[in-house]
Amino acid sequence: MAKKSVWSDNRFWQRSAAWITGFASVLLIWLTFDTAGQISMGTDADLQNGVTKRVPGPTVINYKITYEMSSTRGHEVPVVGGNDGSGKSLFQEKEKFFGRDDWSEEEAGALLHLGKLGSQTKNCMNCHTLLGNGAYYAPDLTKSWLDPAWGPEGSMQAMTGKDTKEEAMAEFLQHPSTYPTHARMMPDLGITAEEAKGLVAFLKHMSSIDTNGFPRNFGRMENAGVRNGK
Amino acid sequence: MASNHLTGIGSESKQLATWYFTFAAILFGAQLLFGLVAAIQYVMPGFLFEIVDFSVARMLHINALVVWMVFAMFGSVYWLLPDETGIETVGIKVGKLLYWIFVAAIVVVVLVYLLIQVGPADEMSIWFIHEGREYIEAPRWADWGITVVALGFVANLFLTGMKGNRSGIVTVLMADMIAFAGLYLTGMFFTDNISVDQYWWWWVIHLWVEATWEVFVGALAAYGLIQMIGAHRKVVEMWLWIEVAMLFGSGILGLGHHYFWIGTPEYWWEIGALFSALEPLPLVAMFIHVMYDWGKEQGKQNADSLAAGEDDISVIKNSPAFIWFWMNAFGNFLGAGVWGFFHTLPQVNLYTHGTQFTSAHGHLAFFGAYATILIGMMYLAIQGTNGIKVMKNTKASIWSVSLLVGGMLGMTVALTIAGYVQVLISRAQMGATWAGYFDGQSGMWFVQAMDWRLISGMVMFVGFSLLIKDFLTTGKNPVHQR
Numbered sequence: 001m002a003k004k005s006v007w008s009d010n011r012f013w014q015r016s017a018a019w020i021t022g023f024a025s026v027l028l029i030w031l032t033f034d035t036a037g038q039i040s041m042g043t044d045a046d047l048q049n050g051v052t053k054r055v056p057g058p059t060v061i062n063y064k065i066t067y068e069m070s071s072t073r074g075h076e077v078p079v080v081g082g083n084d085g086s087g088k089s090l091f092q093e094k095e096k097f098f099g100r101d102d103w104s105e106e107e108a109g110a111l112l113h114l115g116k117l118g119s120q121t122k123n124c125m126n127c128h129t130l131l132g133n134g135a136y137y138a139p140d141l142t143k144s145w146l147d148p149a150w151g152p153e154g155s156m157q158a159m160t161g162k163d164t165k166e167e168a169m170a171e172f173l174q175h176p177s178t179y180p181t182h183a184r185m186m187p188d189l190g191i192t193a194e195e196a197k198g199l200v201a202f203l204k205h206m207s208s209i210d211t212n213g214f215p216r217n218f219g220r221m222e223n224a225g226v227r228n229g230k
Numbered sequence: 231m232a233s234n235h236l237t238g239i240g241s242e243s244k245q246l247a248t249w250y251f252t253f254a255a256i257l258f259g260a261q262l263l264f265g266l267v268a269a270i271q272y273v274m275p276g277f278l279f280e281i282v283d284f285s286v287a288r289m290l291h292i293n294a295l296v297v298w299m300v301f302a303m304f305g306s307v308y309w310l311l312p313d314e315t316g317i318e319t320v321g322i323k324v325g326k327l328l329y330w331i332f333v334a335a336i337v338v339v340v341l342v343y344l345l346i347q348v349g350p351a352d353e354m355s356i357w358f359i360h361e362g363r364e365y366i367e368a369p370r371w372a373d374w375g376i377t378v379v380a381l382g383f384v385a386n387l388f389l390t391g392m393k394g395n396r397s398g399i400v401t402v403l404m405a406d407m408i409a410f411a412g413l414y415l416t417g418m419f420f421t422d423n424i425s426v427d428q429y430w431w432w433w434v435i436h437l438w439v440e441a442t443w444e445v446f447v448g449a450l451a452a453y454g455l456i457q458m459i460g461a462h463r464k465v466v467e468m469w470l471w472i473e474v475a476m477l478f479g480s481g482i483l484g485l486g487h488h489y490f491w492i493g494t495p496e497y498w499w500e501i502g503a504l505f506s507a508l509e510p511l512p513l514v515a516m517f518i519h520v521m522y523d524w525g526k527e528q529g530k531q532n533a534d535s536l537a538a539g540e541d542d543i544s545v546i547k548n549s550p551a552f553i554w555f556w557m558n559a560f561g562n563f564l565g566a567g568v569w570g571f572f573h574t575l576p577q578v579n580l581y582t583h584g585t586q587f588t589s590a591h592g593h594l595a596f597f598g599a600y601a602t603i604l605i606g607m608m609y610l611a612i613q614g615t616n617g618i619k620v621m622k623n624t625k626a627s628i629w630s631v632s633l634l635v636g637g638m639l640g641m642t643v644a645l646t647i648a649g650y651v652q653v654l655i656s657r658a659q660m661g662a663t664w665a666g667y668f669d670g671q672s673g674m675w676f677v678q679a680m681d682w683r684l685i686s687g688m689v690m691f692v693g694f695s696l697l698i699k700d701f702l703t704t705g706k707n708p709v710h711q712r
Contacts (some may be wrong), residue, residue, distance in 0.1 A: 010398065010464065013471035025480035031501070032429075038495050039425040054493050055425050066328035076378045116422045118351030120362030122608045126285035131428055131492040132584035134364055136652075137272070139667035140584050142491075149664045153338070177280070182668050184275040187283045195351045202424075209425060212499070214491035216580055 044105040047080070050091045054210040056080060059110035061204050064095035067146050067218050075213025097204065098197060114195060115202025122199075123187045130206065132214060138186065143218050145169075145200075145207035155181075169203070170196035192221055236422070243308045243319035246326055248615055250305025251608045253333055255698065257298035258601075262691050264290040269687045272680040278541075286347050289360065289367050290340065295596060296365055297336055301605035303446060304383055307403060309611050310453045311387070315394025321386050328382040335375045339368055356420060363427070365435050366417045372420045380411040398467035402449045402474060410442040425493030432488040440509065440566070441481035443600060448473040450603050451516060454555045457610060459545045461523040469519045476512035484509045490576045491583055499576040506574040510567030520559040547620055548613050550627040554606030557635060561598020563610065569594050569642070581657045586679075587649030594642040597634075605697065612704050620711040626700035633693025640686035648679035 056192030063081040070077040070087030082090035094101040102160050103216060105110070119125070125134035128141045139147075150156045150165045159179050162168040172179055173196040176186035191199065267287040270277045278287070311319050319325065342359055349355030360367040363683045368376065384407050391400045417434035421427050455461035456663045486502025535542050547553045569591040573582040582588065613621045652670045660666025670676060704710070 008468065010468045010471060013468055013475065014398070017471045017475040017478065020382055021478040021482070023480055028482055028485065031497075035429065035489070035494050035498075036426070038530070039423070039429065039493050041423045041426075043356075054495070055423055055437075058422075101626060113422050114351055116424065116427075117353070117356070118419075119424075120420075121349050121351050121355035121359065122287060123285045123348055123360065123362045123367075125362055125364050126288045126367075127283075129584040131426065133428060133488075133492070134584070135285070135288050136584065136589055137268075137288070139664045140662060145663070147664050181664075182275075182671075184271075184671070185279065187285075188281045189348050192350070198351060209493045211491045211493060212496055214580055214583060215657065217658075217661045219661045219663045219666075 044108075047091050050089075051080075052080075052089055052210075053228060056205070056208045057105065058112040058201070058205060059103055059105055060208045061097045061108055061111070061201050062094055062101045062103055063091065063209050064093045065145065065204065067143055067207070073213070075216065076218065077210055077213070078208045080208055096164075097201070108201070110203040112205055113197050114198030115200070115205075116198075118191065118195045118199045119202055122191060122195075127186070131209070131211060137184070140215065141203060141206065142209075142215060143207050146205045146218065148219050166197075166200045166204070169200045173199055241312045241318060242322045242326070242609070243312050244614060245611075246319075246322060246329060247305040247307075247309035248611055249326075249329055250301050250308060251611055253336075254298040254301035254305060254604070255608065255701070257294045257301065257336075259682070259694060259698070261291055261294035261298060262687070262694055264288070264294065266684075266687050266691060267291075269680075269684040273684050282344070282345075286343060290343055292365055293339075293343070293367055299443075299596075299600050299604060302467075302607065303443075305406070305570050305611070306450055306604065306607040307383070307387055309607065309614070310450075311390050311394075311400070313457070314397045314400045314453070315390050317390065318395035319386055320389035320393055321382075324382055325386045328379045331375065332379045335372050335379075339372050342369070343367075351367050353420070363417070363431055366414075367430070370418065373414075377411070377414060377418075380414065384408055384411050397463070398470060399449050402445065402470055406442050406445045406449065410438065410446070413437050413442065428492045429489070429494060432485060436485045436488055437482070439482055439596070439599075441478060444477045444481060444512070444562075444566075445474055447558065447599060448477065448512075448516060450607060451520065451555060451558065454606060454610065455523050456518065456553065458548050458552050458555065459524055459527045460547075461527055466523065468513075473512050473516055473519075476515060480505050480511065482506035487574050487576075487579070490579055503575050505685045507571065509574075510563065510571050513563040513567040517559040517563045520681065522555060524556075548609060548618075549621060549623045550631070551606045551609035551621070553627075553631055554602050554609060557631065558598065558603035558606060561594070561602050561635075563598075564596030565591065565594030565596075565642070569646075581653045582649065585649045585652040585657070586645045587653065590642050590645035590649055593645060594638060597638045607614070608701065612701060614709075616705045616710070616712075618704075618710040618712055621704075622709045622711075624700055624703075624707060624709060625705070628692045630696035630700055633689050633696065635693075637686045637688075637690030637693055639690065641683050644679040644682040644686060648676050648683070651676040651679070 039055050041055050042057040044057050044059040046053055046058045047057060061081055066083065067076050068079045068083055068087055072086060077087055079087060080089040080091055082093040084090050094195065097103065124130065127135050127138040129136065130141050132140060132142060148154050150168055156172065157163065157168045160168045160171040162171050173191050175192060177188055264287045267278060267282060268284055272286065275457045277439045307496055308319060346359050349359040357370040360369050387407055388404055391404050413434055447468055452466045455466050456463055483501055484506035486498040488504040489498035489502060531545045532542050573579050573587050573591065651673045654671030655673055656666045658663060660669050
């Protein structure tokens with residue numbers, strides 16, 4: 001009689017399955033601890049001390065944020081408060097957010113909290129993508145704060161009659177169907193003035209998150225003035 | 231045990247299974263209906279604007295999807311438990327009570343989604359309207375309700391598995407379902423940090439659909455092969471253990487392919503790429519497994535017929551179910567495997583992430599990997615409850631499978647083309663801005679793709695209607711052997 005082969009033995013495969021699953025799970029849990037540390041939200045002290053965090057603290061809304069090529073990492077990264085020339089943040093250049101650049105940690109934190117709650121309760125993710133995740137019916141919001149459409153050269157400030165990016169965004173969010181940009185419009189979601197402020201803070205904060213270069217070449221063609229062959 | 235699988239009559243567990251299947255089928259219809267609404271809105275943006283907006287239709291579309299599948303999965307377990315363990319399910323009365331609680335909760339959640347839609351930016355909205363997190367939007371109160379129901383279900387399964395004959399299939403299901411229920415808990419908290427939010431959110435979504443649900447499908451396929459073509463249990467269960475090893479071995483760390491761009495460290499590029507690239511392998515294995523067992527059993531049958539000088543007869547005891555199981559083996563490989571692999575490497579995903587490409591994959595994978603086999607399980611249950619020995623194809627069953635599968639393939643191709651337009655125009659050319667996004671959306675190929683997607687969706691809806699017709703007329707159809 002032929003010797004029984006381990007390769008056709010159910011016990012062998014059952015044990016293999018258990019070991020492989022256990023090993024993968026332990027590795028995942030270990031990596032989760034490491035990642036959790038790296039993506040924990042920074043503080044105001046981090047920003048003041050020039051500590052770059054993957055997810056900066058809420059007071060990042062007091063700073064100018066850009067998205068620029070990092071020579072060391074080979075892709076774009078969020079740059080907070082000015083660029084040292086190689087894509088590293090200087091944490092110096094401030095930018096007024098609703099008229100102030102001295103939002104305290106508590107105030108900025110409360111705004112971000114309201115904005116994050118709003119992003120969920122208004123169901124943003126079932127039309128837009130956030131960090132690339134969500135639905136595909138409307139533009140990605142990951143770097144929307146940096147979108148040239150909302151900047152001084154863009155059309156949205158003139159359309160909403162506002163002088164700053166944050167005010168234009170807040171106005172649009174409160175009355176989206178009053179300012180249609182395309183046949184596909186954003187519906188009125190009953191967003192209040194305070195909620196809109198929170199949502200814009202949330203968007204500005206999200207643009208400062210280090211997304212490993214996603215999306216690539218954000219606004220590149222338009223910035224270079226190549227859009228529409230002009 | 232040999233004959234009792236042919237009848238659901240007298241088994242409370244099987245009766246409960248049919249309840250679960252019935253509500254699942256209703257929700258499947260709701261999923262298609264709201265999918266159609268969303269698809270129409272891509273073509274005619276004014277359709278139901280500020281009445282049932284895209285966000286609401288889509289939330290209902292994907293939530294109905296998740297919930298009908300969970301219902302059909304619970305139903306499948308209640309259906310197969312008596313066959314596998316040889317006993318009536320333990321605690322079935324509690325199981326039945328939990329079923330009604332589950333149904334009531336889902337009805338309330340759906341009504342709130344439809345009638346209230348959005349709330350103010352506060353915790354109350356999260357608790358009582360919805361959480362606004364794709365796929366697991368259910369409000370927090372419902373999360374806890376679902377947890378209680380899921381734990382009751384897991385308790386039924388464990389108590390029955392421990393009391394009766396614990397087959398390999400039941401052992402796999404026990405381990406799998408405890409992970410399935412436990413993982414849901416990782417999606418039940420609020421944080422201001424969206425990177426942390428999405429990190430744990432993927433634990434639920436990915437570790438469900440690319441790990442625990444896939445293993446569940448492996449167990450169902452094993453059960454189905456034994457029931458439908460009389461495959462050898464030892465062989466089938468050995469395959470099942472190999473599949474578990476391969477699915478969890480690749481799928482658990484394959485989670486990394488969702489961590490490329492959400493704020494998480496770069497090492498997920500390598501981990502996600504390597505392990506998710508391995509994810510299609512078990513799906514190839516599962517397809518080969520089904521084909522191999524079918525060929526083997528039919529070959530044996532043919533040899534026996536030849537020796538006895540009789541005509542060949544099919545080993546398939548339930549043709550419509552077998553077609554759906556076969557579609558599952560192939561669809562899982564094609565939708566989850568091939569379409570998933572297309573965009574799983576970070577170098578590609580940098581451009582495809584968050585485009586219709588993902589949508590193409592999502593549609594074909596959910597349908598190919600899950601809808602198919604769960605419809606197959608419904609056919610097995612219909613065979614059992616109607617006391618049918620050999621269940622044949624009918625015109626309705628053939629047309630429904632053709633239209634559902636054909637519609638889904640059409641939709642997948644359309645969405646893939648739309649995804650390419652987005653990748654090339656909105657992403658590569660225009661740099662992912664608001665204006666770039668709409669340049670892509672107004673591209674001719676994108677617009678045409680959305681038309682074809684809508685047409686494909688309508689084809690699927692006709693297929694679904696015929697499926698329900700076939701379900702409801704099986705009892706009286708004389709074509710089946712009783």
